[in-house]
Amino acid sequence: MYGSGHAGNMEGVWRDRSLKVCYRMNDGGGESVERKIALLMDRDNLESLFDSLHRQRLNRLGNVVTVTEPGALTPQKSAELIRGAEIVVTSWGCPPLDAAILEQAPDLGLIVHAAGTVKRIVTPDVIARDIPVSSANSELGRRVAETALGLTIVSLKHIWQLARDSREGEFGRNRHRVKEMYGITVGVIGAGQSGKHYLELLRHFRVRALVYDPGQTEEQIRELGAVKTSLEDLMRESDVVSVHAPAIQATNNMINAPLLKMMKDDAILINTARGSLIDEEALVAELSAGRLWACLDVTNPEPTALDHPFRSLPNVTLIPHVAGVVTNGLRSLGEFTVNELEAFAEGRRLQGTVQLEKLHMLA
Missing domain, CATH: 3.40.50.720 (NAD(P)-binding Rossmann-like Domain)
Structure with a gap:
């Protein structure tokens, strides 16, 4: 193809792994900590993929961090952005998520790739950590x-x-x-x-x-x-x-x-x-x-x-490789990504789950 558990003193019940990002345990009954969502992509991709409505929806899901300066996204910058993140959104230009980057986010619970193939960003370290990956390939x-x-x-x-x-x-x-x-x-x-x-x-x-x-x-x-x-x-x-x-x-x-x-x-x-x-x-x-x-x-x-x-x-x-998403079509990847994050936060099934054990057979 080519194709429950629970704990005391928390704001909600962890029904499954996907809800880990929805509810944070209180330390001694204090305020919960807002989940961190890191968007690992350069400014050009950010602006192409996510319109103002997408960004509003993202901000309702947690503390969204992005690059602030122009230029390519380096491994060092990725490690800084991902530090403490529970959700990561990747796209074109994101470096491979190797051990040096992933060790900055020990509670990482989901990677959503706002592009097609995940082969460039999914490393053996991602697979070893059993981190769910979703792709906008559909x-x-x-x-x-x-x-x-x-x-x-x-x-x-x-x-x-x-x-x-x-x-x-x-x-x-x-x-x-x-x-x-x-x-x-x-x-x-x-x-x-x-x-x-x-x-x-x-x-x-x-x-x-x-x-x-x-x-x-x-x-x-x-x-x-x-x-x-x-x-x-x-x-x-x-x-x-x-x-x-x-x-x-x-x-x-x-x-x-x-x-x-x-x-x-x-x-x-x-x-x-x-x-x-x-x-x-x-x-x-x-x-x-x-x-x-x-x-x-x-x-x-x-x-x-x-x-x-x-x-x-x-x-x-x-024709010059335009069969996929270009110009206004890029927004569909942003919409897909936000839909996946909302589904994840609500414990619903993800639409773009990648079967990592079949990565070698996928585009």
């Missing part, structure tokens, strides 16, 4: 899926070619090549967060969905409205192939020359995952033959060289 996956659906529709419609023809005075020249989201087969490689959301969006159309994901059962795939199949059959039968698998060692160049040759003529390949999943040299060869259309939000490396064929081939739509 929000990013939702945005990625929306982009993939958009690319699916406009590519089937041949919008790119029709727009070019119209500019060049050839109005409607390729109109006969247009396909609708009806009666076609869409192959989805990877049914993790973005792949799952993409499949949910496909339910609105009368299409056949195939899925390749060794980490999902046939029943799990069926519940998503699709059919589990082999990668080879998916490549052979699909009019559109959308890549959503994680970038791990097992998926490096998984879409290789033999698989690309299996694709139907005029099929569409969409990659909103990572460039490393596709053998790009083999893809260039197929594209140069004019058989396929590719929509690439990601490449390996990024950006491509100025003279790379992806920039000049007429059957490539190349």
Whole structure:
């Protein structure tokens, strides 16, 4: 997939670990100490992720500490911010949470990552301390899926070619090549967060969905409205192939020359995952033959060289890694984060819990 206890003299009952941050023990009956929430991110990310309403909600949850000066967030600054914190919110640019940082927060009860993959910030020290981790990866996956659906529709419609023809005075020249989201087969490689959301969006159309994901059962795939199949059959039968698998060692160049040759003529390949999943040299060869259309939000490396064929081939739509959250969409990560913190404080189930034992299989 790529997918009670109690104590005396306290303000409330600790129903489970998640409520540890909701109620603080009194020392001799005095005032309770407000929980500390450390936001480990630079000023740019703070301002991009959290609007004024988000910040008001955060402040109701505890004493929120953030960086006050511009610039990158260093390990030293992270250690200062996290000191005594019970909740930590991380995002892009946060250094790995190693022992030197974590030892400053012995009562840390939750890490919420206001971004996607947690691989950069989750260290063996986090796992050893059994600290729950939540990620906003589902929000990013939702945005990625929306982009993939958009690319699916406009590519089937041949919008790119029709727009070019119209500019060049050839109005409607390729109109006969247009396909609708009806009666076609869409192959989805990877049914993790973005792949799952993409499949949910496909339910609105009368299409056949195939899925390749060794980490999902046939029943799990069926519940998503699709059919589990082999990668080879998916490549052979699909009019559109959308890549959503994680970038791990097992998926490096998984879409290789033999698989690309299996694709139907005029099929569409969409990659909103990572460039490393596709053998790009083999893809260039197929594209140069004019058989396929590719929509690439990601490449390996990024950006491509100025003279790379992806920039000049007429059957490539190349966009600059924008399938996830950008501009106003970043606020959805802030909203997700605040929702998770409120759920944690109230003892409700978290939506973004990361199964750390499966970290090696996750994006």
